[in-house]
Amino acid sequence: MGNDVLGWVATIGVPLAYVLGGVSALDAIMRTRTPQGATAWALALITIPLVALPLYWVFGRAKFEDYIEALRAFNAEVNTRLESARGGALKNWVVRPETEADLRTRGELRGFQDLATFPFTHSNSLRLLVDGQATFDAIFAGIDAAEDYVLAQFYIIHDDEIGTAFKEKLIAAAGRGVDVYLLYDEVGSHSLPRSYIRDLREAGAEVSGFSGKRAWLGRFRLNFRNHRKIVVVDGRQAFMGGLNVGDEYLGHDKKLSPWRDTHLAVEGPVVLGLQFSFVRDWFYGRQDTPDLRWEPTAGVQDRRALVLASGPADEMETCGLLYSHAIESAEERVWIASPYFVPDGRVLGALQLAALRGVDVRVMMPRMTDSFLFKYVPYAYLPEVERAGVKVYLYEEGFMHQKILLVDNDYAAVSTANFDNRSFRFNFEVTCLAKDAGFCEEVAAMLEADFARSTGLTQEEMTDRSLRFQLAVQSTRLLAPIL
Numbered sequence: 001m002g003n004d005v006l007g008w009v010a011t012i013g014v015p016l017a018y019v020l021g022g023v024s025a026l027d028a029i030m031r032t033r034t035p036q037g038a039t040a041w042a043l044a045l046i047t048i049p050l051v052a053l054p055l056y057w058v059f060g061r062a063k064f065e066d067y068i069e070a071l072r073a074f075n076a077e078v079n080t081r082l083e084s085a086r087g088g089a090l091k092n093w094v095v096r097p098e099t100e101a102d103l104r105t106r107g108e109l110r111g112f113q114d115l116a117t118f119p120f121t122h123s124n125s126l127r128l129l130v131d132g133q134a135t136f137d138a139i140f141a142g143i144d145a146a147e148d149y150v151l152a153q154f155y156i157i158h159d160d161e162i163g164t165a166f167k168e169k170l171i172a173a174a175g176r177g178v179d180v181y182l183l184y185d186e187v188g189s190h191s192l193p194r195s196y197i198r199d200l201r202e203a204g205a206e207v208s209g210f211s212g213k214r215a216w217l218g219r220f221r222l223n224f225r226n227h228r229k230i231v232v233v234d235g236r237q238a239f240m241g242g243l244n245v246g247d248e249y250l251g252h253d254k255k256l257s258p259w260r261d262t263h264l265a266v267e268g269p270v271v272l273g274l275q276f277s278f279v280r281d282w283f284y285g286r287q288d289t290p291d292l293r294w295e296p297t298a299g300v301q302d303r304r305a306l307v308l309a310s311g312p313a314d315e316m317e318t319c320g321l322l323y324s325h326a327i328e329s330a331e332e333r334v335w336i337a338s339p340y341f342v343p344d345g346r347v348l349g350a351l352q353l354a355a356l357r358g359v360d361v362r363v364m365m366p367r368m369t370d371s372f373l374f375k376y377v378p379y380a381y382l383p384e385v386e387r388a389g390v391k392v393y394l395y396e397e398g399f400m401h402q403k404i405l406l407v408d409n410d411y412a413a414v415s416t417a418n419f420d421n422r423s424f425r426f427n428f429e430v431t432c433l434a435k436d437a438g439f440c441e442e443v444a445a446m447l448e449a450d451f452a453r454s455t456g457l458t459q460e461e462m463t464d465r466s467l468r469f470q471l472a473v474q475s476t477r478l479l480a481p482i483l
Contacts, residue, residue, distance in 0.1 A: 017049040093269040093296050095120035095304050095435075104329075111325050112433065115318045117309040118273025125299030126432075126439050128414075128446060129263040132250035135243050136162060138265050142233040143169045149179040149292060151232040151278045155188035155225065155416075156244035159196045161252075166245050167196060171203040180205035181290055183282055185226040188244070208285040210428075224312055226281060227416050227427040229263075230274050235293035238271040240264055240430055241414050242402045251398070256370055258398035260450070262337075264414040264432055268299030273307025277430055280309070303436040310417070311428035319417050320424035322431065323405060324350045330407045333360040335447050337395075337404040340374055341365050341381065342420035348384065355389035363419075364447070364454055366401075367394040376469075376476040379457075386459050393454035400450070404443065411435055412443040 022045070097109035113119045129135040143150055150173050157163055174180045182200060184192065186209045197207050210226040231239040241263030243249045251257040266274070272294060283289055310319035327334050327350040334354050341363055343351065355361040363385065369375050382392055405413040417429035434440075465473075 018046075020049060022046060022049075089294070090121070090269060090272065090296055093121040093123060095122055108325070108329050109435070112306060112322065115308060115316075115322050115325070116273075116306045116433075118270065118276055118307040120304050120306045120435065121269040121296070122302055122304050123298040124266060124268030124270045124303045124305045124434075125301040126303050126305060126434055126436070127265040128442055129239070129241070129265055130446060131261055132162075132243060132259060135239070135241070135261070135263040136165075136250070138263075139231050139239050140165070140169050142231065142237055142239065142265075143173050146173050146178045146233045148234045149181070149232075149290065151181050151183075151230065151275065151282075151290070151292075153183040153226075153228055153230045153278055153281065154244050155185045155227045155229060156246055157184050157189045157192050157196075158244075158246035159191070159193055160247040162247050162250055163196070163245050167200060170200060170205055174200075174204040179290065181278075181282060182207045183210060183226075183278065183285060184208075185210050187225055188227070206286075206290075208282065210281060210285050225427050227423065228277065228281070228309070228430045229416055230278050230430060232271060232275045232278060235271060235275055235295075236297050237265065237267045238274045240266070240274055240416065240432060242416065249401075253399075256368065256399040260366075260395065260398055260400040260402060262402035262404060262414060262446070266299070266305070266432065267297075268301075268303075268305075269296035270305040270307060270432065272296060273309075274430065274432075277307065277309035281428070303434055303439055305432055305434040305436070308431045308433065309428070310424075310431070312426055317425055319429055319431065320344060320347060322433065323347055323413075323419075323424075326405060326407045326411050326413070326433070327351060327354055329410070330354050330359045330361075332408045333362075333406065335360075335362045335364070335404075335406040335444070336419060337364045337400065337402050337447060337450065338419040339366055339369070339399070339401045339403075340371075340377065340418040340420045340423075342377060342418075342422075343381065344421055344424060347419070347424075348381065351385060351390055352388035355385070361385075361390045362393060362451070363390060364393040364395055364400070364450060366399050367396055367455070368399045370399060374476075376473045379461075379465075379473045380477040382457060382459060392457040393451055394457050395450060395454045397453045404447065406440060406443050406447060409437045409440045409444075412440045 095109065097106045097113060100106040100109060109120060129138055150170065152170065157166070170180050170182065180200070182205060184207075200207050229240060229242070229244060242261045243263050247253070248256060249259055249261060251259045253259065275292060275294075279289055279292065308318060308322055310322075324346050327347070334351065351361055351363075365377070385392060403415040403417055403419075405411070405415070411433060413431050413433045415429065415431035417423035417427070417431055423429055
C-alpha cells in the first residue's frame with residue numbers, strides 16, 4: 001500500500017504540483033502588487049511548488065475579490081440612501097482645500113481627501129484614551145448611554161473578565177431596546193466560544209463574523225484579516241484605536257505587562273466615517289445594512305479630522321500612501337509609535353528623506369514583543385535609518401501596542417494599522433487623521449512621556465551582538481513582505 005502511494009506521488013502528484021506551480025506563478029506575476037513580491041513568488045512556485053503552493057494561496061494573494069464584489073453591491077444598494085448624508089447634510093461640515101490660502105496646505109489637504117473614506121470635517125471632538133482602563137471605561141459609558149444603536153467591531157474578542165463585561169454591557173443595551181450589532185474577525189477571535197455568541201443573540205443582538213458569503217473560506221484566508229477596532233454609539237460618538245477586547249489590554253498578561261496602548265474617543269461628523277466603515281464590513285459579512293442615523297452632529301470642540309478605512313479591496317494602497325504623504329509634508333518632526341516596524345521601500349525612503357532634510361524623525365517600538373520574529377525587527381532596518389539620521393527608541397516598560405503618527409504641529413493619526421507590509425497591503429484597517437494644533441500638542445505630550453520610558457538604539461548595539469543574532473536579524477528582513 002505504501003509503495004502504491006509513493007508511486008502515485010512520483011508519477012502524478014509531483015508533475016501535477018509543477019503544473020499548478022507554473023499556473024500559480026503566472027497568477028503571482030499578474031496579481032502581486034510589487035515586482036519584488038512577484039519575482040519571489042514566481043521563482044518559488046516554479047522551483048519548489050510542493051512547499052510554495054500552499055503558502056502562496058494562503059499568504060500570497062494581494063486582492064480580496066469577494067470584498068470588491070460586495071462593495072459593488074453595497075454601493076448599488078445604499079449609496080442612494082447615504083447620499084443625503086455624504087453629499088447633502090454633510091457638505092456644510094466638509095473642509096474645502098480650495099479655501100486654504102497657503103498653496104502647500106491646499107495640496108496636502110487635497111491629497112488626504114482623495115485617499116480618505118470620509119473627508120476632513122470640522123466641529124469634531126477628539127480625546128486620547130491612554131491604556132486599557134481609560135479606554136474600556138469610556139466605551140462602557142458610551143454603551144450605557146446608547147439610546148438607539150451600538151455598532152461594535154474588533155479583531156480579537158476574548159471570553160475573559162473584560163470580554164464578559166463587554167458582553168454584559170451589550171446584553172444590557174439590547175435589553176432596554178437598543179439595536180446591537182457586533183462584528184468580529186474569525187481568525188483573530190478563533191478562541192471565542194459559541195456560547196459567547198449565543199448569549200448575545202439570545203438577548204437580541206445581531207452578531208456576525210467577517211467571512212462573507214463564502215463563510216467556509218473564512219478561516220483559510222489568513223492573509224486578509226479585519227484588524228479594525230470600532231465602537232459607534234447612536235451615530236454621535238465613537239471609539240477606535242489599538243485596543244481589542246481582552247484582559248491583556250488591561251495589563252493582566254504576566255509576560256506582556258504593563259500593556260501600553262492608545263485609543264481615541266470622537267464626537268462630531270467624523271463619527272459618520274467610522275460608522276460608514278462598519279456598515280460596509282457588516283454588509284460584506286451579512287449582506288444587509290442596519291437602519292442608522294446619518295445626520296451629522298457637532299462635537300464640543302472644533303477639530304478637523306478624517307477617516308481612512310483601508311484594505312486589500314482598495315484600488316490604491318491607501319494606508320501606505322497616507323503615511324507617506326504625511327511624512328513627506330513634515331518640516332520639523334515625524335514621531336512614530338508602532339509595535340511592529342517593517343516599512344516598505346516607499347515609507348522607508350520618505351523617513352530617510354525627512355531626516356536628511358533636518359526633520360526630527362523618531363521611531364519608537366517595544367523592546368518586549370509578543371512575537372518571536374519581531375524580536376529582531378528593531379535591528380533589521382537600523383543601519384539604513386540611522387545613517388540618514390532617524391532615531392530609533394525601544395520602549396522599556398512592558399509591551400507597547402499603540403499605533404501613532406505625529407507630523408509637526410499639523411497632523412496626528414491614531415490608527416489600528418501597524419507600520420508593516422501586512423497593515424499597509426493586506427489587513428482591513430482604520431485610521432483617524434486630525435489636522436489640529438491643539439490635538440497635536442496632546443499627542444506630543446503623550447509621546448514625550450513614552451520616549452522618557454524608552455532607550456535610544458544605536459548601530460553599536462547591533463555590531464556587539466553575536467553572529468547568530470545578526471543572522472536572525474537579516475533573516476527577519478527577508479520575511480518582511482509577509483510580516
